[in-house]
Amino acid sequence: MNFPPRVTLIDVSPRDGLQNEPEILTPAQRAELVERVTAAGVPEIEFGSFVSPKAVPQMAGAGEVFQAVRRQPQVRYHGLVPNLKGYENALAAGVSSVRLVVAASAPLHEANFRRTIDESLADHRTIVERARQDGVAIEAVIGGSFGDPFVGPTPVAAVMHCVDHYYACGVRAITVADTVGMGTPKQVIAVITTIQRSYPDVTLGTHFHDTRSTGFANVLAALDLGVLRHDASLGGTGGCPFAPRAGGNICLEDLVHLLTGMGIETGIDLEALIEAARWLQGVLGKELPSRMLKAGPVYPVFKPVSTATSVVS
Ligand code: COA
Ligand code: ZN
Numbered sequence: 103m104n105f106p107p108r109v110t111l112i113d114v115s116p117r118d119g120l121q122n123e124p125e126i127l128t129p130a131q132r133a134e135l136v137e138r139v140t141a142a143g144v145p146e147i148e149f150g151s152f153v154s155p156k157a158v159p160q161m162a163g164a165g166e167v168f169q170a171v172r173r174q175p176q177v178r179y180h181g182l183v184p185n186l187k188g189y190e191n192a193l194a195a196g197v198s199s200v201r202l203v204v205a206a207s208a209p210l211h212e213a214n215f216r217r218t219i220d221e222s223l224a225d226h227r228t229i230v231e232r233a234r235q236d237g238v239a240i241e242a243v244i245g246g247s248f249g250d251p252f253v254g255p256t257p258v259a260a261v262m263h264c265v266d267h268y269y270a271c272g273v274r275a276i277t278v279a280d281t282v283g284m285g286t287p288k289q290v291i292a293v294i295t296t297i298q299r300s301y302p303d304v305t306l307g308t309h310f311h312d313t314r315s316t317g318f319a320n321v322l323a324a325l326d327l328g329v330l331r332h333d334a335s336l337g338g339t340g341g342c343p344f345a346p347r348a349g350g351n352i353c354l355e356d357l358v359h360l361l362t363g364m365g366i367e368t369g370i371d372l373e374a375l376i377e378a379a380r381w382l383q384g385v386l387g388k389e390l391p392s393r394m395l396k397a398g399p400v401y402p403v404f405k406p407v408s409t410a411t412s413v414v415s
């Protein structure tokens with residue numbers, strides 16, 4: 103297998119990690135989570151989503167979270183946005199990096215966003231045009247890229263329908279997400295190589311859930327194909343409130359440990375990250391899936407010597 107010397111990890115715990123939790127954290131607690139994770143050297147973080155507070159009360163006040171965070175200049179803070187209203191709210195809060203979200207499979211998409219995939223994609227074209235004027239960076243996250251809990255595996259062509267659209271709009275950073283943790287490395291290879299062949303200039307990212315213990319195998323498959331950006335969640339929190347049997351994201355500190363053991367740099371201080379996960383476990387008041395919290399690290403702990411930076415310009 104081929105492994106890169108360095109990758110960029112993106113923590114999605116303040117968004118994906120919390121959106122399915124019965125315990126609703128205040129914007130101040132969520133801002134503290136963002137600060138603890140980024141203090142450990144994590145270079146990018148999804149701090150929240152600009153969605154309807156009626157649909158996802160856990161994400162109410164995403165703008166307040168963003169404004170409360172003492173932001174570091176080298177860290178990228180992404181807000182997840184499903185529609186124009188969400189974009190306007192993110193812009194009003196001063197957000198400068200937006201991740202547009204769609205699902206590649208219709209039942210999963212419609213359960214989340216109550217409109218068709220093509221209606222959302224048309225809305226996203228408008229947002230991309232607006233963002234160009236507003237100086238806001240745009241990425242796309244394609245949920246359900248490997249499977250949909252309502253209908254089963256997602257055909258690669260369905261993922262490409264979304265990728266083609268975003269590419270045509272000018273989006274050059276695209277993350278394929280396994281929202282419900284249904285994918286296998288074979289599917290990961292099929293989706294990623296298809297996108298790479300069609301659009302070699304797209305910066306690809308992954309977003310895996312470990313619902314069925316395939317998440318880390320999927321990351322390795324993507325690493326072998328040269329994918330350099332990977333989402334993960336502090337403590338292994340996470341899950342989609344609109345998908346049955348959704349499980350947590352791959353655990354960020356477990357991923358840092360795995361990569362460190364393979365000699366792949368992340369720029370993240372593993373000990374500080376584990377401390378942040380311990381804090382989150384206390385705040386949520388329940389045991390988190392993190393193996394680092396249970397077993398502790400084996401591989402030497404990396405101490406950052408330089409500022410972590412993103413691979414996306
Ligand atoms: N942020 C906040 N409020 C929003 C919004 C947004 N992005 N988009 C719509 N709304 C509000 C509208 O203003 C309206 O408010 P009102 O009832 O006070 O008048 C209400 O939501 C309904 O608007 P409508 O356009 O009919 O949307 P909807 O009810 O069909 O909901 C979504 C659409 C996308 C807003 C909603 O389904 C949603 O937030 N889904 C989030 C799913 C999610 O986060 N999944 C996990 C992440 S992948
Ligand atoms: Zn997710």
